[in-house]
Amino acid sequence: MKPAAFDYIRAEAVDEVLEGLSKEGGNARVLAGGQSLMAMLNMRLARPKVLIDIMRLTELSRIEDRAGAVTIGAGVRQATLLAWPELTRTLPLLALALPWVGHVQTRSRGTICGSLAHADPSAELPLLLVALGGEVHLRSTRRRRRVSASEFFVGMMATARAEDELIEAVSFPAHNGGRCAFREVARRHGDFAIVACAAVATPTGVRLTVGGVADVPMARDWPCLDGSALDDALNGFAHELDARDDVHATARYRRDLVRIIGRDLIGEVLQ
Amino acid sequence: MTRLAAHSRYPVRLSLNDTPVEAEAEPRMLLSDFLRHRIGATGTHVGCEHGVCGACTVIVDGMLTRSCLTLAAQVDGCEVQTVEGLAPSPDRLGILQQAFRRNHALQCGFCTAGILMSLDHYLRRNPSPREADIRDLLSGHLCRCTGYTPIIKAALEAAAELAATTEEKSDA
Amino acid sequence: MAQPAARSASVDVERRPWVGRSIERVEDAALLTGRGRFIDDLGTPPGTLHAAILRSPHAHADIVSIDAEAARRAPDVAAVLTGEQVKAMTSSLVVGVKAPVECWPIATERVRYVGEPVAVVVATDRARAEDAADLIDVNYQPRAAVIDPLAALAADAPVLHDGFPGNLASDRSFSYGNPEQAFAEAAHRFSIDIRYPRNSCTPIETYGVIASYEAAEDAFDVLANFQGPFSIHTVISRALKVPGNRLRLRTPPDSGGSFGVKQGVFPYIVLIGAASRAAGRPVKWIEDRLEHLTASVSATNRATKLSAAVAADGRVLALDWDQVEDCGAHLRAPEPATLYRMHGNLTGAYDIRHVRVRNRVVVTNKTPTGLNRGFGGPQVYFALERLMQRIAIGLDLDPLEVIRRNLVPAGAFPYRTATGALLDSGNYQEAIAKAVEQGKLAELMARREEARAQGSLYGIGFTAVVEPSVSNMGYITTVLTAAERRKAGPKNGAQATATVALDPVGGVTVHVASVPQGQGHRTVLSQVVADVFGLKPQDVRVNTEIDTAKDAWSIASGNYASRFAAAVAGSAKLAAERIAHRLARVAASQLNVEPVDIVFAGGFVVSKRNPENRVAFSRVAALGHWSPGSLPDDAGQTIRETVFWTPPELTAPDDEDRINSSLCHGFIFDFCGVEVDRTTFETRIDRYVTMHDCGTILHPAMVNGQIRGGFAQALGAALYEEYAYAADGSFLTGTFADYLLPTTTEVPEPQIIHMETPSPFTPLGAKGVGEGNCMSTPVCIANAVADALGLEDVTLPLVPAKLAGLTRGPEPEPPAGRSSAKPAREGDRRLHGEGSASVNAAPDQVWAMLLDVTTLQAVIPGCQRVDKVSDTHFRADVTLGIGPVTGRYRADAQLFDLDPPNAVTLRGKAEGALGFGDAEGRITLAPDGKGGTKLHYSYDAAIGGKVASIGGRLLDGATRVIIGQFFAALAHQAGGAPAGGFSLFALLRRLANLFGGRQ
CATH class of the missing domain: 3.90.1170.50 (Aldehyde oxidase/xanthine dehydrogenase, a/b hammerhead)
Structure with missing residues (x-):
C-alpha cells in the first residue's frame, strides 16, 4: 500500500502553483494538509502525476476578518482556525462544528480549504460553507473568481473548481448576531457523519443544512415554522434528499434523523 | 520552486529529536517509511497507512502528525519528534512512560508510540486535563489490547505528576 | 566447605511469593522507548x-x-x-x-x-x-457467488468446490442422553434462530x-x-x-x-x-491494512437454531443444536476447529443432561476463517444465553432466576458435561451471589425503573459463561466418526514445554514456546521461576522467541486457547523445580543437612532449621559448570532442564463422541445496564459488571488487562464491528473507516470482580482468562438491548439504524407529489435508475450514433479508444474518475435485442485496478413529433472490487455519476437537451459535464 510514483513540487510562490496547475491540468493535485489526499494516494485511488505542495506559502496561511467576512487562506489548518481567538465571535457555527471534524491528530494537519476541495458529502466543512452561504475563492493564470457554496459543490467529491484552478481561500460571512446550532450523528466520535445538521437563523426565518445524506450538502430556507407545518416541511425535505443505504445506516434512518434533529435545531435557533 | 522527479532520490534533512539526520528518499516515500527504514528510527509504527489507527503519530514542527499521511519530502528542514526522544536518558523513563508502565497501559506495545506522542504533545499544552479531554484526544488512536481505560488512567496520573513537578520548579 | 556468604544478613524463608503480585512488566521499558523489536523493525x-x-x-x-x-x-x-x-x-x-x-x-x-x-x-x-x-x-x-451459509446449502446454490457437493464440507449429528424423550415430555419448548456475524480482533500490527x-x-x-x-x-x-x-x-x-x-x-x-x-x-x-481487513482471516459467522426442552419451573432438560458454520472459501487448517472447540461445552454453565447436535460446515465466497479470540465461544453463547433470556420472558420468570436454577451444582466438580467436558472446579452459585452483591445489582434494577419512569429506553442483560482454556489437540477429531478416528490414529493432549537453564555465574534463563503478542509472558515466568529459586524476578531472564530448529516445541506450542497461565507457566515451574530439587541435593551436601531441610530464599539456599546455615544461590547454581565432578553422584546435571507437560485429563473423543475439549474451565458472570438513545438508537453502556473465576491469579493487573482488552473487543463485536459483504460477494469494510473499532470515547471501564477457585489439573492452579469476555459480553449487551427495546430478536452488531428499524413505527409518508422511497433489499448493491432526454436528431440518426465507433468513443466517459469486435460488440479502454479517484478500465459492451431505430439493450462490463462494474441498460427512442427524438433509458448497475471495499460509503453515488457520464455524453453528442424539470438525467448531465475533458 504505497503511492504510485509522482513528481513533487514544493511551491515557493502562488504563481508557481498556478503555472503548475495550468501546465499539468488534471494530472496535478494540490497537496495541502494531506489528510484526505494522502490516504487516497496510499491506496492508489488517486494517481496524479504531479503533487504541488502549497504549505510553504505563508501568503496562503492567513485568516482575515474584514468587510463582514472571514477569509481563510488555503494553507490554514483546521486546528489553527479552531484556536483563532476571534472564532467564537465571528463564526460561532464553526466554533461549534470544527471539533467534529476528524480528530485532534488530523485537524492539526488538515486544512479548511482542503476539506472543501475534497467535497466529501459527509464532511462537516462543506456543510458549514453551504449553511453560512460562504464563497470559494478560485484562481488560475487565466482569472480569479468567487463561487458561492451552493454552486461550488456539484456532486460527490465533485466541485466547480476547474483543473487549472487553485482554491486560494474561502470566505464565510461574519456572524450577524442570529442564533445557530449544529448536531452530528456518526457511528463513533470523529467518524464521517451519517447525518449532520446545521441550523442558522436568517432575517426571514431559519436555514437548515444537511450533510451526509445527499451527494452534496443541501440547504433549505424556511420562514418561522412550528408545529405540523414544520413537521411537514422537514418531512418533505427529508424525502427530497434521496437518502441511501450503506453499511452504517439505512435511508430511512437518515430521514428520521433529518426530521428529528432538524426539528430540535430549528427549535433551538428560533426559541 | 523545487521539483523532485518521480523515480529519483533526493536528500531529506531534518532534525529528529533535536539531532540532525539526513537520508535519501523518492518523492513518494512516506515519512513513516523514511523514519523507520531510512533513518532506522523504528519506534514509530505503521498500522493502517490511511490515517485512522494513529500508531504512526509523530510531532512535526509542533504539530501532531500522522506520519503515514505525510511525505518525507514535506518535512525537509522540519523538526520531528518521535517516541525515541521521550525518555530523559536511555536508562530512565519519563513521567508519562513510567505512568504507562505502572498502570499496565500497554500490552503488545505496537500502538503505544503514537499514543505517547499525542499525550506528550497535549500534556505540555494542557497541564490539567479532565478525563473527557483525554478520551477525546485519544479517540484518534486504536488500541486492541488494553481496552483503553488503563491508558486514560496513566495519562491523568502523569498529568497530575507533571503539574506537581512544574509547581515545584516554579516554587524554587 | 559450606561458607555462608554473609552471616549478618537474615533470610526470610517465609517471604511473600512473587506470583500473585502485580509487578511492573519487564517488557515495557523497551516498548515505551521505541526499542521494541517487531518483525518490520528487524x-x-x-x-x-x-x-x-x-x-x-x-x-x-x-x-x-x-x-x-x-x-x-x-x-x-x-x-x-x-x-x-x-x-x-x-x-x-x-x-x-x-x-x-x-x-x-x-x-x-x-x-x-x-x-x-x-x-x-x-x-x-x-x-x-x-x-x-x-x-x-x-x-x-x-x-455467481454465494455469501450466506444457509443459501449455500440450497439446491441451486453456486458450488465452490466440486469436492464439497452442495458446499457442504461436513455434516455430523450427535446425541447425548435421551433428548428425544426429554423434548417429548417437557412442559415447554423454546427455540431461537441466530445469525452470528463475521468479525475479527484485528491486531494493529499486520x-x-x-x-x-x-x-x-x-x-x-x-x-x-x-x-x-x-x-x-x-x-x-x-x-x-x-x-x-x-x-x-x-x-x-x-x-x-x-x-x-x-x-x-x-x-x-x-x-x-x-x-x-x-x-x-x-x-x-x-501485509498492509487493506489486505488484512479484506483477506487475512476472520472469525466464523454461523447460523444456529437452538431449541430447549424446559420444565415448568424453568429448568432446561435438553438442548437441540443445529449449527451451520461458515468457514469461507477454503477449509484451512485447523478449521472446522471453531465449531468443535466448544463441543464439550454446549451446555454452558448449566446442568443439562440431554443434548442433540447437528453440525454442518459450509463454504461460501468469503475470506477463509481461522483463529480469533473466543474461538467458537461467542457463537455458542450468543445462542444459548439469548435463549435463556427468552425462556425467562416466556415463563414470566426473572432471567437471573432461570440462570440460577440451571447452574451446575456447587458440589458437583469435577463435573462431566453431557457432551464430554470435565469442568475442573468452580462454585457458580457463590460467584453469582458475590457479583450481585459487589456489583450492586439491586441498585441497577432501581436505576432501570427510574430511567423507564422518565421515558428512557433502559435495559439490563445477564450472562453466565464457562470459559474453556488449554485446548485438547484432539477435539478437532470429533468432526470424524469414531471409525474414522480409529483409522487415523490417536490425537489428544496439550503438550506444553519450558526450559530453565543456569549459566556459569548462576544466572537463570527461561525459554518457552508460548509466542506472546503482548500478554507479558516474560514477566510472569520471571515471577514463577524466581519463587522456585528464592530469587527476584529481575534475576531471571526470559526468552520467548521461538526457533523450531533449536528450541523445544511441540505441535501444541504457541499462544492460543488461553493456555499460557495454566499450561506454560506451570511447565516452567516444573522445570525450575526439577533443577531446584537437584540444587537442593548439592546444597544439602555442602551445608551438611538433609535435602528436605533446604529452602531457596532471598538469593540463598538455606537450611530451614538454621537459616544462618546457607550458601549463595549463584554459587550452588554455578557449580554444574565449574565443578561438575563435585556434584553428588545422584544429583544429575544442574545446567539445563526442559519439561514437557501434558495433562492426562485431555483424552481423545470416546466412541460416543464425548470429548473433553479443554482442560480448564473458568466461570464468568456478567450483567450490564444499557441505555438506548431515543433519537439516534445508539447504545450507551451505563454500567458493566464482570465476575471472573479463573483459578489462581498469577498477576492480577495482567488478568484485569486481559479482561478489559477482551471486553473492549467484545464491545466492538456487539456494537460496531462486522466484516460486511454485499450479495454479490463484494467486501464492504476494507478500511478502518468502514470496519469500526471502538475507541476511547466508546469504551467504559467495566467493574471487575474476582473469585479464585484453583484448578486441580494445572501446576499453579491457574486457568485461562484471555477469551472470556469475547464470549460473554456480546450476548450480555444484546440481552440488555433486547430488554431495553422489548425486542424478541436482535442481531449483532447492534447498529443504531437496525435497532431503529426494528423499533420505530411506519415512516411519515412523503408529501403529495413525491413517490415514496423505494424499498431497499438488504445487501442489494445493485443500482437502478432511469431518465429521459430530448435529442435534436431523428431516431434513425440517434440509432446510427449508438452503433458508431466514433460516436461511442466520444460519449463513453474518459474513453481512449474503441475497438469494434462486431457490429454489436465493442471493446474500449476508458479512464473513469470521481473527483481525484481515477482508474483505467477495460470495457466490453454488447448490444442486444436490437429493434432499429426504436430500442436496444446495452450490456457492458468494465474491469480495472480499482475494481469492476457491470451494467445493463435499455434505451428506447421515439419521435417527439418535432423532428427530434425522445430518448428514454433505464439501467441496472453494480460496482465491485477494491473500490467497493474501501469506498463503500460513496459507492452508490459513484456508480450513478459514472453511468450518468455515459448518457449525458450521448445526449450531448447528439445535440440533445435534457428533459425539462427535475430529473436524474439533468443532475447526471450537470455532474458529467464537470468531468468533461478529464483523461
Missing part, C-alpha cells in the same frame, strides 16, 4: 527483495488468463508468481476434513473470495512491486514474513509473526515440500497483538517461501 539480509500481492476483485470467477509479461519486464522486478508457478513448487495445504478438495495459498484457475491472491510480485522495494502488480492483466469470467530458501540445503528459513499452534508447522513444511527439519520457523521478539489472528499468516509463509525460491533471494512481505 534488519533483513543484504539483497532481500519485497513482495506485493495482486488480489482478486471478484468473489467468484474463473481466471481465463493472466498476462504478467509487462510486470516481469518492469524495472527492478525479480519474479512474478501466479497460481501456476506456485502450484509447481508446492503442495496443496492440508484441508481440515476428508474430502477430495485442494487448498492453495493462491488462486489456481478460479478465485473464490474477494482478496484471494492471484499473483505475487517480487521487486527491490514494495512500491515498485506494487507498480508492477498494477501491470498484470487478469481476465476473469465471473460466476502479518509479516521474511522467507529465505537455502538451495544448498533444500531448506527454508522463515521469520514470521506467526502465533501457533505449531501443528501448522507440519502443514507449512508439507506445502513447501520439505521435511519438517528443513523448515526453520522463527518468531520475532515482539508481536503487535494477535488474538488468534496471526495463526492465519501461515498460507503467506508458503507463498513467500515459494517466492523466495523463485527469486533466489530472501523475500520480505509486510
